[in-house]
Amino acid sequence: MSATAEEDLTRLAEDVVAALTRAGLPARHPEWVSEESPGGGAKVWVVATADAGRGVYVTWSQHPELEVVVRRAVETLDLTAPELPFAAAALEAMRKALLAILGAAGFEVSDAPEISGAQALVRLPES
Template sequence: MFERLSVEETTRLELLAWRVRNELAAAGLPVVAPGMDPQLVGGAEVTIDRGADAAGGVYVGWSGSPRLRECTSRALRLRRPDDPALLHSARVADAMVRALRTVLSSAGLTVEDANDTYRPRQLRVVSRPDPGAPPVWELREEESASAGRETG
């Protein structure tokens, strides 16, 4: 029987996923918003597995553009294993997962390979920085004070 995480643990994971999305957006990467139709967008995808088991947690992966995904789907449908779109798509995904790891690690998050057959080329976000540590991109006190003087 599938067991869900507690409300407290789910809230913790939602906050972690929020932090991951914000760090990736602060780096300038496109981030797929939850609930968006994947046919319309590509970019970093952050998901939460709410299962109360070893697979539960926050995961991040890369989704290429809808056009690149269509090219790879067509190659698979037509059984063309030598189609350049397949190799290119795999290389792009590998490069972007390395970039996601670098960005998130630099932001103080702990990430590891998902090591899950159902999550190829994805990372699992294990922990975030100390909750008291603000993100490097957060508005600083001196910035808000100077902004108030400029408008006044």
């Protein structure tokens, strides 16, 4: 992959963060996170491979408090914990919101491959 292609993906990631921020969502690239950054929100990262997986991935992270409670429920096999369906519903709602917001902002966006753990995949426009 050329340096220009990587620069284009980095610029795309910056544009994705800006669009999500304009929509009122906390958004950041993991490498751009500071100690003052909130724990939850959209995390954006670049995959600069030369294959079909290339693009900007967006995942939604819930507040660290909820993540801890959910992790504890799963680790203790407490599958009746009320936080589990709440967290799942919130994650699905945010997946739909990310796709809608990024699509409305003019990005070429789709569901990310399940294996990625992300909710959205933004690709560079075909040239």
